[in-house]
Amino acid sequence: MATKGYDFTAIEKKWQTIWDEQKCFCADHDHSKPKYYTLIEFPYPSGAGLHVGHPRSNTAMDIIGRKKRMEGYNVLFPIGWDAFGLPTENFAIKNHVHPAAVTAKNIDRFRSQLKMLGFAFDYDREVDTTDPAYYRWTQWIFLKLLENGLAYKAEMPINWCTGCKVGLANEEVVDGVCERCGSPVVRRVKSQWMLRITAYAQKLLDGLDQVDFIEKVKTQQRNWIGRSEGAELDFKLSGCKGALRVFTTRPDTLFGATYMVVSPEHPLLREQADKIENLDEIAAYQQEAARKSDFERTELNKDKTGVEIRGIRAINPVNGNEIPIWVSDYVLVSYGTGAIMAVPAHDERDYAFARKFGLPMVEVVAGGDIEKEAYTDIADGVLVNSGFLNGMKVKEAKAAMIDYLEKEGIGTRKINYKLRDWVFSRQRYWGEPIPVIWCPNCGCVPLKEEDLPLELPKTDHYMPTDTGESPLALMEDWVNVPCPKCGAPSKRETDTMPQWAGSSWYFLRYTDPHNDKELASQEELSYWMPVDWYNGGMEHTTLHLLYSRFWHKFLYDIGVVPTPEPYQRRTSHGMVLGADGQKMSKSRGNVVNPDDVVHEIGADAFRLYSMFMGAFDQAIPWSTQGARGCKRFLDRVWKLQEMVKGSEYSKELLADTHQTIKKVTEDFDRMKFNTAIAQMMSYVNAVYDKGSITKEELKTLLKLLYPVAPHITEEMWQEIGEKGYIHEQSWPVYDENALARDETEIAVQINGKLRLRLMVPTSLTRENAEEYLLPKPEVKALTEGKTILKFVFIPGRLLNIVVK
RNA sequence: GCCGGUGUGGCGGAAUGGCAGACGCAAGGGACUUAAAAUCCCUCGUCCGAAAGGACGUGCGGGUUCGACCCCCGCCACCGGCACCA
Numbered sequence: 001m002a003t004k005g006y007d008f009t010a011i012e013k014k015w016q017t018i019w020d021e022q023k024c025f026c027a028d029h030d031h032s033k034p035k036y037y038t039l040i041e042f043p044y045p046s047g048a049g050l051h052v053g054h055p056r057s058n059t060a061m062d063i064i065g066r067k068k069r070m071e072g073y074n075v076l077f078p079i080g081w082d083a084f085g086l087p088t089e090n091f092a093i094k095n096h097v098h099p100a101a102v103t104a105k106n107i108d109r110f111r112s113q114l115k116m117l118g119f120a121f122d123y124d125r126e127v128d129t130t131d132p133a134y135y136r137w138t139q140w141i142f143l144k145l146l147e148n149g150l151a152y153k154a155e156m157p158i159n160w161c162t163g164c165k166v167g168l169a170n171e172e173v174v175d176g177v178c179e180r181c182g183s184p185v186v187r188r189v190k191s192q193w194m195l196r197i198t199a200y201a202q203k204l205l206d207g208l209d210q211v212d213f214i215e216k217v218k219t220q221q222r223n224w225i226g227r228s229e230g231a232e233l234d235f236k237l238s239g240c241k242g243a244l245r246v247f248t249t250r251p252d253t254l255f256g257a258t259y260m261v262v263s264p265e266h267p268l269l270r271e272q273a274d275k276i277e278n279l280d281e282i283a284a285y286q287q288e289a290a291r292k293s294d295f296e297r298t299e300l301n302k303d304k305t306g307v308e309i310r311g312i313r314a315i316n317p318v319n320g321n322e323i324p325i326w327v328s329d330y331v332l333v334s335y336g337t338g339a340i341m342a343v344p345a346h347d348e349r350d351y352a353f354a355r356k357f358g359l360p361m362v363e364v365v366a367g368g369d370i371e372k373e374a375y376t377d378i379a380d381g382v383l384v385n386s387g388f389l390n391g392m393k394v395k396e397a398k399a400a401m402i403d404y405l406e407k408e409g410i411g412t413r414k415i416n417y418k419l420r421d422w423v424f425s426r427q428r429y430w431g432e433p434i435p436v437i438w439c440p441n442c443g444c445v446p447l448k449e450e451d452l453p454l455e456l457p458k459t460d461h462y463m464p465t466d467t468g469e470s471p472l473a474l475m476e477d478w479v480n481v482p483c484p485k486c487g488a489p490s491k492r493e494t495d496t497m498p499q500w501a502g503s504s505w506y507f508l509r510y511t512d513p514h515n516d517k518e519l520a521s522q523e524e525l526s527y528w529m530p531v532d533w534y535n536g537g538m539e540h541t542t543l544h545l546l547y548s549r550f551w552h553k554f555l556y557d558i559g560v561v562p563t564p565e566p567y568q569r570r571t572s573h574g575m576v577l578g579a580d581g582q583k584m585s586k587s588r589g590n591v592v593n594p595d596d597v598v599h600e601i602g603a604d605a606f607r608l609y610s611m612f613m614g615a616f617d618q619a620i621p622w623s624t625q626g627a628r629g630c631k632r633f634l635d636r637v638w639k640l641q642e643m644v645k646g647s648e649y650s651k652e653l654l655a656d657t658h659q660t661i662k663k664v665t666e667d668f669d670r671m672k673f674n675t676a677i678a679q680m681m682s683y684v685n686a687v688y689d690k691g692s693i694t695k696e697e698l699k700t701l702l703k704l705l706y707p708v709a710p711h712i713t714e715e716m717w718q719e720i721g722e723k724g725y726i727h728e729q730s731w732p733v734y735d736e737n738a739l740a741r742d743e744t745e746i747a748v749q750i751n752g753k754l755r756l757r758l759m760v761p762t763s764l765t766r767e768n769a770e771e772y773l774l775p776k777p778e779v780k781a782l783t784e785g786k787t788i789l790k791f792v793f794i795p796g797r798l799l800n801i802v803v804k
Numbered sequence: 805g806c807c808g809g810u811g812u813g814g815c816g817g818a819a820u821g822g823c824a825g826a827c828g829c830a831a832g833g834g835a836c837u838u839a840a841a842a843u844c845c846c847u848c849g850u851c852c853g854a855a856a857g858g859a860c861g862u863g864c865g866g867g868u869u870c871g872a873c874c875c876c877c878g879c880c881a882c883c884g885g886c887a888c889c890a
Binding site: 329330339350612625630633680753 | 822830
């Protein structure tokens with residue numbers, strides 16, 4: 001459909017060239033002005049090009065940044081490329097093109113698409129995570145983590161993707177399949193590099209109190225970290241030596257522990273193998289469990305499975321009862337100690353398990369009916385059948401039991417976190433090489449800082465291996481090196497880092513992107529950090545956002561960065577859905593291409609629609625018709641040039657003009673872009689009703705609209721004969737006094753029902769309303785012959801008279 | 805199952821204790837035009853009514869309040885996240 005109106009193609013090209021050539025939006029190196037650092041999640045340059053959803057976040061922060069510049073701030077709004085990653089590698093494998101070549105091509109495409117949309121990025125500060133000059137510092141941070149005991153290698157059950165042949169972080173497994181390739185994920189034991197994020201669990205939790213993140217992000221992070229308080233205690237074993245250690249949040253129910261459960265991967269099963277009488281049965285169960293991911297284990301939870309370990313039993317430390325030990329996959333090896341004491345009377349899962357296998361149950365908290373269900377209330381219950389705890393409330397009993405356990409040396413107070421350490425290795429080519437060497441004499445030898453970056457060897461052998469080794473393992477020239485310490489023939493680590501590595505500190509590099517002495521200078525970091533406003537998707541709340549806070553806090557602790565938190569404010573945008581209300585995807589055929597949209601209605605209209613389509617934090621379906629409506633609005637704005645009469649603010653529109661400045665200013669700061677735009681539309685409608693606009697009014701409107709639609713407003717600024725650029729102007733301010741009107745319309749209600757609308761003086765207050773309003777004939781007619789019980793007046797809003 | 809979010813016209817949404825439906829889309833009517841497009845103007849929640857006007861109306865059921873889309877209690881549906889987390 002051909003749309004007429006202003007020539008957006010020529011105008012947008014013109015201004016993009018001017019901005020680019022004159023470097024209008026490069027952050028100032030002069031630090032005397034106050035700074036403002038706006039950040040978007042840097043894109044992964046996929047082969048599909050920019051998605052129609054990208055502009056939503058980008059435009060929002062572009063608006064904030066452009067407005068902040070007009071308010072006198074030195075704004076940093078950088079862009080870069082999160083370019084390591086599996087899709088690129090997979091594409092390279094499939095099409096026999098080197099990942100580096102694919103990446104370079106994709107970045108060029110993304111850059112030109114972003115420029116086409118007119119974002120005010122500082123292109124002088126572009127970063128690329130695959131550039132050795134960048135990942136040199138990613139590797140440097142890894143060495144620091146290693147040096148500080150936060151990186152370690154561990155043999156542990158990991159999620160093994162049967163498609164990618166790599167270990168995945170738990171966080172990367174979605175619905176039991178690999179987040180990236182969709183293949184089933186199984187459990188497998190492998191030696192992996194781990195990062196001890198759990199050491200920062202409490203700091204990550206506490207830090208949330210100091211930042212301005214939207215509440216649901218904080219809640220999600222807190223839940224993810226999952227702090228719980230309880231006790232860790234030992235159950236002695238009968239039939240063999242040793243003890244079984246468990247974590248419990250309900251030490252008060254210890255008298256009710258009637259059996260124990262260990263996870264299928266629990267070391268007890270190996271250590272006590274010679275005592276266990278039914279090893280075959282247990283081995284079969286272990287094998288079955290290994291095939292299931294955590295998700296499947298939980299999905300099948302309606303029918304609990306398990307095997308009793310015969311030959312060893314446990315002794316309840318408070319009453320000396322000998323109780324059975326079971327193996328079941330409803331207990332996870334990765335949480336707590338991988339073993340539990342089961343209190344079926346007061347835990348739903350234990351209850352279901354005990355019912356299925358006919359295990360005994362002892363009520364130790366009175367208040368429920370354990371014949372019907374587990375009684376889990378912790379507020380009102382009173383302890384029974386529990387020796388010295390009898391008669392206590394749950395909270396009191398918990399404390400008393402912990403004291404007892406500590407006194408008797410059975411157990412200790414313990415805080416546990418749901419958060420698990422971060423599986424950091426990938427058996428892939430397209431990632432940062434982990435800079436360590438394995439020496440037969442010295443063990444793990446880190447590279448020296450001056451030997452960084454350890455570059456990815458340029459090779460065509462980037463195919464994954466069936467053995468699960470990294471492709472780098474096959475490159476003998478690269479792998480075989482002398483030990484830096486003793487000179488003995490050694491081998492390089494061949495695993496690479498996950499994509500999350502490069503994105504965990506990129507916001508630091510933006511402050512000083514060309515520094516080849518340190519990741520960024522103290523001077524630049526102290527000026528720019530923290531990021532003032534970071535917007536991104538909810539899907540990154542628990543992965544990227546938590547990982548980068550962890551790295552940042554670590555860097556703070558070792559004195560590399562000046563702030564304990566990286567981001568002061570975090571907001572989130574809603575997804576852009578297809579026109580059918582479904583998630584956009586190639587297979588559904590509902591994908592909208594930004595190139596097509598810009599071609600038809602221009603970048604300004606696209607930006608405008610992205611912000612107008614609905615509440616910023618909600619998912620909204622795309623509507624091509626709706627986007628055209630925004631183009632129509634810009635055409636109406638363009639034609640205002642022909643309607644200019646007079647210079648200063650006109651009396652007729654004075655209140656409207658100031659109201660618009662106020663509304664737009666406040667709504668932009670609150671991310672209520674849709675209502676800010678609606679206000680400008682109403683203002684333009686009012687101008688059309690009046691038939692003319694003054695020069696000052698038009699200038700103000702253009703400034704307000706500029707952050708959303710920068711090209712058309714720059715052009716009109718010039719067209720109406722103004723000097724300089726609109727982006728150099730200062731943001732309009734409103735005058736509270738000018739908002740005042742003499743008269744205002746109020747609603748008149750009788751018993752809460754709307755009866756009429758009335759113009760009254762704005763000055764009318766609660767005190768004088770009754771004597772002014774009651775004698776009015778319109779009001780009198782409504783109250784005729786009735787008794788007035790109550791008179792409610794809200795200035796400027798309404799009058800409600802309660803009558804009988 | 806747990807946690808979070810959402811529920812308002814034909815559609816996207818607005819109103820966070822005070823006139824429900826701003827703004828936009830779609831639709832219908834009109835003007836301009838040889839005609840169409842574009843543009844401009846009007847109408848546009850449902851029901852009753854010729855109209856004036858009235859009744860009903862924000863997922864459902866209760867409650868608080870002079871007054872509830874908004875707050876409280878109990879449900880339902882959809883979306884998202886997490887999950888035998890002991």
